[in-house]
Amino acid sequence: MDSDSSEGYSYKYDVFISFRGPDTRNTFVDHLYAHLTRKGISTFKDDKSLQKGESISLQLLQAIKDSRVSIIVFSKDYASSTWCLDEMAAIDESSRRLKLVVFPVFYDIDPSHVRKRSGAYEDAFVLHNELFKHDPDRVAQWRRAMTSLAGSAGWDVRNKPEFDEIEKIVEAVIKKLGHKFSRSADDLIGIQPPIEALESRLKLSSRNGGFQVLGIWGMGGIGKTTLATVLYDRISYQFDTRCYIENVHKIYEEGGANAVQKEILRRTIEEKILDTYSPPEIARIVRDRLQNKKLLVVLDNVDQIEQLDELDIKRVFLRPESRLIIITRDQHILRACGADIVYEVELMNELIPEVLKYTQGLPLAIRVIGSFLHSRNAKQWRAALDRLQNSPPDKILKVLQVSYEGLEEEDKEIFLHVACFFKGERKDYVSRILDACGLHPDIGIPLLAEKSVITIKNEEIHMHEMLQELGKKIVRGEHPDEPGFWSRLWLYRDFHHVMMTQKKAIEAKAIVLNQKEDDFKFNELRAEDLSKLEHLKLLILNHKNFSGRPSFLSNSLRYLLWNDYPFISLPSNFQPYHLVELNLPGSSVEQLWTDIQQMPYLKRMDLSNSKNLKMTPCFKGMQNLERLDFAGCISLWHVHPSIGLLRELQFLSLQNCTSLVCFEFGRVSESSSLRVLCLSGCTKLENTPDFEKLLNLEYLDMDQCTSLYKIDKSIGDLTKLRFLSLRGCTNLVIIPDSFNNMTNLMTLDLCGCSRFTNLPLGSVSSFHTQQSLISLDLSFCNISIVPDAIGELRGLERLNLQGNNFTELPCTIQRLSSLAYLNLSHCHRLQIWPLIPIESCPSDSVGRYFKIKSGSRDHRSGLYIFDCPKLATGFLMTNRERSAYLFKWLRRLVEEPRHFRCGFDIIIPLRQGYFPCGSDWNSVLRIKESDIDVDCRGYLFSIVFKMNNHSEVSDSPHQSLSSPMPHPFYLSFESEHTEERFDIPLNLEQNVVDGSTYIWTIYISREHCHFVKTGAQITFKARQGLIIKEWGLRVLAKKDIADSEVGLIKDLPLHIVEVEESSISSSFEPKIQLPYNWFVSDEDEAEKDGAKGKETDLFNLGLFTGS
Secondary structure (H helix, E strand, O other): OOOOOOOOOOOOEEEEEEOOHHHHOOOHHHHHHHHHHHOOOOEEOHHHHOOOOOOHHHHHHHHHHOEEEEEEEEOOOHHHOHHHHHHHHHHHHHHHHOOOEEEEEEOOOOHHHHHHOOOHHHHHHHHHHHHOOOOHHHHHHHHHHHHHHHOOOOEEOOOOOHHHHHHHHHHHHHHHHOOOOOOOHHHOOOOHHHHHHHHHHHOOOOOOOOOEEEEEEOOOOOOHHHHHHHHHHHHHHHOOEEEEEOOHHHHHHHHHHHHHHHHHHHHHHOOOOOOOOOHHHHHHHHHHHHOOOOEEEEEOOOOOHHHHHOOOOOHHHOOOOOEEEEEEOOHHHHHHOOOOEEEEOOOOOOHHHHHHHHHOOOHHHHHHHHHHHOOOOHHHHHHHHHHHHHOOOHHHHHHHHHHHHOOOHHHHHHHHHHHHHHOOOEHHHHHHHHHHOOOOHHHHHHHHHHOOOOEEEOOEEEOOHHHHHHHHHHHHOOOOOOHHHOOEEOOHHHHHHHHHHOOOOOOOOEEEOOOOOOHHHOOOEEHHHHHHOOOOOEEEEOOOOEEOOOOOOOOOOOEEEEOOOOOOOOOOOOOOOOOOEEEOOOOOOOOOOOOOOOOOOOOEEEOOOOOOOOEOOOOOOOOOOOEEEOOOOOOOOEOOHHHHHOOOOOEEEOOOOOOOOOOOOOOOOOOOOOOEEEOOOOOOOOEOOOOOOOOOOOEEEOOOOOOOOEOOHHHHHOOOOOEEEOOOOOOOOEOOHHHHHOOOOOEEEOOOOOOOOEOOOOOOOOOOOOOOOOEEEOOOOOOOOOOHHHHHOOOOOEEEOOOOOOOOOOHHHHHOOOOOEEEOOOOOOOOOOOOOOOOOOOHHHOOOHHHHOOOHHHOOEEEEOOOOHHHHHOOOOOHHHHHHHHHHHHHHHHOOHHHOEOEEEEEEEEOOOOOOOOEEOOEEEEEEEEOOOOOEEEEEEEEEEEEOOOOOOOOOHHHHOOOOOOOOEEEEEEOOOEEEEEEOOOOOOOOOOOOOEEEEEEEEEHHHOOHHHHOOEEEEEEOOOEEEEEEEEEEEEHHHHHOOOOOOOOOOOOOOEEEEEEEOOOOOOOOEEEEOOOOOOHHHHHHHHHHHHHHHHHHOOOOOOOO
């Protein structure tokens, strides 16, 4: 995120450092922290910044949100700490939601080990998988976050000078912040004009101005330090070395000028061993070590001229570009030392911005506090501000309460809920809870925003701190010290207190306690004391520090969320007629209840990851249920057949219910509203349910149902189904012919169904053949004949047939005019080259895949004919003919750019013999400058390689590299600190037949060829056993597309590209590894967001209220 990209958001920190203390504290992290703070960069490091008495994890989470940049220091044992991994996951979330900039630093660990979770990280994740069997989503979130963040541009600091690397990191942070730090002038109203004036007078950009001394003077408390600190923040990055000595008076008083000199040396050149030197030697070190550096020194609180004289910092010893800033109350000191610039600080320069910051721009608060501070001196201002921080004045709260009193009763309730519970939470989440409580948030939230009681930023609800305090004061009412009388409880200590001491019923109607870590500090609560909460309508708990079994829960509950609910069942007398949501994820429940519960308002039930749950409840009496989540309930073996009576059910997940053998919707199914059904990971499930009544189902996921052998023929009734996955169903042999009736199906995935033999597409003349299908994955099935009717899938854009047993594709393949991806790799019996689709199609019907599939920009288009030994040696096609074949595929994709995003690649086998491709196998190319004609469409890279897994010696120079390769085979774009990769999209370890030769051609469209501007070194790199013969590159022009074939094998490089050829260095320094960095336009971003939004909408069914 650029420094100004979140306009209006007040950041508390510039940088958040994530690290594992035992690995890096007192070494690298402390040095990094010191460098950042010396630069004026506000930095959060948990052992420095956490305030006593506050909850660590909550403050860390808030600190991450309040930071502009995060630096993650990956060390060998970082992944062994769940604390670190949770912190990393929070950083990843903020990087996506809040545009937090993340810089990874690899301290004593290979970057590839982090990204791939190998080595020590592999061991750590094996342990996490075992420890968190009950919570696999948490581990999966860690994996995703680590892959994402470790792939960002950063630093590998192993075996490098620590100081140099830290300097690079700090300078990168400054560049990203744009020299606007959290304490900078932009955050202090009225201070910017004097800062700009001082910058100008210091002549920082002039080389002829000579050494300058700036003096800042004024009375105590007037704002000298604030002014100097902001100035230091703004200019310090321009100096080779710099230091800010906060209290010269105190240091001089305790150790004389020698102590001040030592402090300067410690902060500027990190000299540590100074105590053995005599005072004259220290003075000499100051002169010798600092005279050749562009130096900035700030000396704060100088109160005697001797403190300057004895420092022996003389103009003659310093470079002309150096600057000295002296802060003092005594103007005489500045005159005596010959200050070039003397600036007198005006009264209240410091405190006026603090007042404005405290009031957060609230006009009423400014007026009330301003009238109180009028005619008082700076000392009184300071005392008043200290008091305000602890308790806002009653006068302000009373005036603000007028706004509260003017609200309707329901809006008052919403206001108090936000003030006590939901400040900073997502609007849709809060709306769902408020709706459950009957508070009509669709009208209430906009009304509060219109009255400026709340604000909506980034889809989050925010509230002024004074208004929040007003809300809490209203809740406390006339009993500020007796939480048993409050209508709401939001702190665990108050909840614990009333539960332990209150004898009668507690007045609270809402309790929201999100502090998971709080309960271990307190004594165990008794479950029977929950009977005191008889008025409760809203309960959110994350605590399990209870003994006994509950005998009561309030029947007035409207919304219940209790993470890790510690009891085996709900109370037998619990009959919450008005309950809207029942959420007990990760609970210890074995069975909710045995009888029928009348819960007509219940919309959502979440018992996910309740590993002891054996059976679902009877669903009669819950006719308005919209969402059911039993994912991860590994002991669940019985789903009550009354589930079929749920007419409003839209979302049902039984994912990873590994004990479930059979599942049906009952004899009388009324589940016509169901749109999402997740059965993936149900490894014992043998049959699918009857789908006849699921008329609106859009998403059906049955991945990894390894015992599934039969699919009900009623699957053909799913005429609105868009996504069907049977991936990894290794026992599945066939799907019913009625499959052809699913006329809206867009994605069908049968990858890894190793016994599956035939896709029932019907005849060529059939009107029931799938016309809407966009993506079909039949890889690694057992298909020996591809039906002719496949040619009728006119909308098909992606076809994956790798790893099958057919000998040829039907000629009807030519009719697939939208086809942009065809994978025939590992088809060991394939003997005849597939025909190329020749029919054209309307451009508006191409590229639909990228609009429906999240993350599809990373899914490459192209043709892949690899490890097909009979094809490589069988049909007598010359290499020239194969080149022409390759070009025909290339041309049909380039002619219609909607076929691909950013680029694509093609891999086909070659016959033995010479196939000139341009450069020698060991060449490293750099395009020094671009002189590309407007006719240019993009760049082509071509490489000829041979598989030889048993070869002990390879022609590739990269196989002798000391560090493991990030990928077996890739096109490398290498810069000073990073290496971008265009990986080969194939599994080279998949029992590949040796001896075959291939050509791999990569096309990158012009707008994504940023390597031209960066001057990156370009080459191919390969693992042991893969032999690079030769490779080259060329520009692909528009006129080339019109030709019958393009010169992939000649005239490389073209004259319009100046290429410098050099040998690769024998030394290899690990770089930050990145996938090729595609430029993302606004149109691309909108398409990606649109595809993600469609998927998210499905999985949020039953979660959010309408708006």
